[in-house]
Amino acid sequence: MTTSTVRVSRAEYCVIACAEAWRDNGEVLASPMGLIPSVGARLARRTFSPDLLLTDGEAMLVGLDGEPEGWLPYRQHLAMVTGGRRHVMMGASQIDRFGNQNISCIGDWKQPARQLLGVRGAPVNTLNNPVSYWVPKHSTRVFVPKVDLISGVGYDSAAAAGPSATRYHRIPRVVSDLGVFDFATPDHSMRVVSLHPGVTVDQVREATAFDLSGLDEPAYTRAPTPEELRLIREVIDPDDLRDREVRP
Amino acid sequence: MTPEDVVARLRSGMTIGIGGWGSRRKPMALVRALLRSPVTDLTVISYGGPDVGLLAAAGRIRKLVAPFATLDSIPLEPHFRAARQAGAFELMEVDEAMFMWGLHAAANRLPFLPVRAGIGSDVMRVNPALRTVTSPYEDGETFVAMPALRMDAALVHLNRADRLGNGQYLGPDPYFDDLFCEAADSAYVSCERIVDGFGATVPQSLLVKRYAVTGVVESPNGAHFTSCVPDYGRDEPFQKLYASTPWPEFAERFLSGPDEKSYQSAVQSWHEEQK
Numbered sequence: 031m032t033t034s035t036v037r038v039s040r041a042e043y044c045v046i047a048c049a050e051a052w053r054d055n056g057e058v059l060a061s062p063m064g065l066i067p068s069v070g071a072r073l074a075r076r077t078f079s080p081d082l083l084l085t086d087g088e089a090m091l092v093g094l095d096g097e098p099e100g101w102l103p104y105r106q107h108l109a110m111v112t113g114g115r116r117h118v119m120m121g122a123s124q125i126d127r128f129g130n131q132n133i134s135c136i137g138d139w140k141q142p143a144r145q146l147l148g149v150r151g152a153p154v155n156t157l158n159n160p161v162s163y164w165v166p167k168h169s170t171r172v173f174v175p176k177v178d179l180i181s182g183v184g185y186d187s188a189a190a191a192g193p194s195a196t197r198y199h200r201i202p203r204v205v206s207d208l209g210v211f212d213f214a215t216p217d218h219s220m221r222v223v224s225l226h227p228g229v230t231v232d233q234v235r236e237a238t239a240f241d242l243s244g245l246d247e248p249a250y251t252r253a254p255t256p257e258e259l260r261l262i263r264e265v266i267d268p269d270d271l272r273d274r275e276v277r278p
Numbered sequence: 279m280t281p282e283d284v285v286a287r288l289r290s291g292m293t294i295g296i297g298g299w300g301s302r303r304k305p306m307a308l309v310r311a312l313l314r315s316p317v318t319d320l321t322v323i324s325y326g327g328p329d330v331g332l333l334a335a336a337g338r339i340r341k342l343v344a345p346f347a348t349l350d351s352i353p354l355e356p357h358f359r360a361a362r363q364a365g366a367f368e369l370m371e372v373d374e375a376m377f378m379w380g381l382h383a384a385a386n387r388l389p390f391l392p393v394r395a396g397i398g399s400d401v402m403r404v405n406p407a408l409r410t411v412t413s414p415y416e417d418g419e420t421f422v423a424m425p426a427l428r429m430d431a432a433l434v435h436l437n438r439a440d441r442l443g444n445g446q447y448l449g450p451d452p453y454f455d456d457l458f459c460e461a462a463d464s465a466y467v468s469c470e471r472i473v474d475g476f477g478a479t480v481p482q483s484l485l486v487k488r489y490a491v492t493g494v495v496e497s498p499n500g501a502h503f504t505s506c507v508p509d510y511g512r513d514e515p516f517q518k519l520y521a522s523t524p525w526p527e528f529a530e531r532f533l534s535g536p537d538e539k540s541y542q543s544a545v546q547s548w549h550e551e552q553k
Contacts, residue, residue: 089449103452104299105454108375112375112395144363152373152399154393156399158394179400180399180400187399190398191397194420195397
C-alpha cells in the first residue's frame with residue numbers, strides 16, 4: 031500500500047465530504063450545485079450509492095456515461111422536490127447557526143446593497159426534501175449570526191412556522207473548504223462534524239461569526255480510498271477543475 | 279402577425295407574462311418590439327432572464343413577479359441587479375414552485391392553490407399580502423395560499439407553430455409556456471417557423487393549443503440571444519457582450535433600429551467583427 035505517501039488535496043477532502051452526504055440515500059435524485067458537490071455526487075454514485083439519480087443539469091436524467099435514462103423537465107423536477115425523493119446540495123451566500131440560508135440579496139430587501147439570485151427554489155427545497163449546503167470559501171461573511179433574507183429555511187424558522195414546515199424539513203450537512211458541519215444538537219444549532227486535515231480549530235473559529243459546538247475535540251474528514259482517488263483524478267475530474275473551486 | 283402587431287395590442291399598465299426560463303427560449307423578438315414601443319408601467323411575470331433585464335434597463339417595469347433573474351451561464355442578471363439596487367421597481371419575490379402553482383391556479387381559474395413552500399422563509403415577510411390556508415382534513419396542516427398569477431397577456435416563443443396557434447417545442451424542456459398561455463386573457467406565440475400542420479410529429483411535443491392563443495408571429499432567431507434548442511443554442515459571446523456593455527451603448531447599437539430585422543443584422547455584423 032502506498033496510500034500513506036499520496037498527498038490528498040483540500041479539494042479532494044471536500045469531494046469526499048460532499049459525496050458522503052449522499053451515502054445511504056437510496057434511489058433519490060442527487061442535485062449538486064457547484065463543481066465539487068457535482069464531483070462528489072458522481073463519486074457517490076460510482077461507489078457506495080449506485081442507485082442515485084443524476085441529471086445533465088437540464089431536462090435529462092443521465093447515467094454515468096452521460097447517456098439519458100429518463101426525462102425530468104423543470105415542471106416534473108419541481109414535483110419531484112415536493113415528493114421528497116431528492117437530496118439537493120445548494121450554495122449559500124449566507125448561512126446562520128440554525129441553518130437559515132440566503133441566496134437572494136444582501137442588505138435591505140426593499141433596496142438591496144447587492145442583489146443576488148433571488149430565492150429561487152430554496153423555500154420549496156428546504157420544506158420538502160433534504161437540503162445540504164456547500165460553501166467553497168468559509169468566512170464570517172458567509173457564516174453570519176443572522177442572514178439578511180431567509181431563502182432556505184433553518185431549524186428555528188421551520189419550528190416557528192409550525193408542523194407543516196417541520197414535517198419534511200432536514201439539513202443533513204454543511205460542507206465548506208474547512209470542514210463538515212451538521213445540526214445534530216439538542217437545539218439544532220450548528221456543530222462541527224469533522225475538520226479537513228490541515229485545518230485548525232482556530233481557523234474555523236475565526237472564520238465563523240457565531241459559536242459552533244464540537245470544536246473542543248474535532249474529528250477529521252476521512253481520506254479517500256485509493257480507488258476513490260483514482261476515480262476523482264482520472265475519471266470524474268481529470269482536468270482538476272476542483273482546484274479552481276478550492277485551492278489545493 | 280408581426281412583433282409590432284402584437285405590441286400594438288398591449289397597453290401601458292398591463293400585466294404581462296413572459297415564457298421560457300432564465301436565458302432559455304425567451305420570446306426576445308417580442309420583448310425587443312416592446313422596447314421599440316411606448317408601452318410601459320408593466321407588471322411582469324417571469325422566470326426571469328434577459329427579458330427582465332432588458333425591460334428593467336429600459337425602465338418599463340412597475341412591478342416584477344419572479345423567483346429569480348439569471349442569465350444561466352452568467353448567474354447574475356446585471357440590469358435586473360442594477361434596477362433592484364436602485365429600488366427601480368416593486369418586487370413580488372416568490373419561490374420557483376410557488377410561481378408554478380400561481381400559474382396553475384390562474385390556468386384553472388382558481389383564486390389560489392396550496393403549496394408547502396414559503397412558510398418559514400422570508401418570502402412571507404417581504405410579501406405581507408400572502409395568506410396561508412389550513413387543510414380541512416384531519417392533518418390540519420397549514421400551507422401558503424399561492425394566489426393565481428392571472429395576466430392580461432402572455433408572450434412565449436416556440437420552435438414551430440401553425441397559423442391557428444398550435445405550438446410545438448422541439449427541445450428537451452417545455453418550460454411553462456402552455457401554462458402562461460392558459461393563464462392569460464390573450465397570448466401571443468412567436469416561433470422559429472410557421473408550418474402547415476404537424477403531420478407525423480411526436481404528439482407530446484404539441485405543447486400549446488390554439489384555443490389559448492390569440493396570435494402567431496414567425497420570427498426566426500426570435501429567441502436570440504437565449505437558447506432555442508434544437509434550432510440553436512445560446513449565443514454566449516453575445517450574451518457576454520450584453521452583460522458587460524453599458525446599457526446606453528448596447529441599446530444604441532442593437533436596439534435603436536426600426537424593427538427586428540435591423541436587430542438581427544446588427545448582431546450579425548458584430549459577430550463578423552469578432553472573426
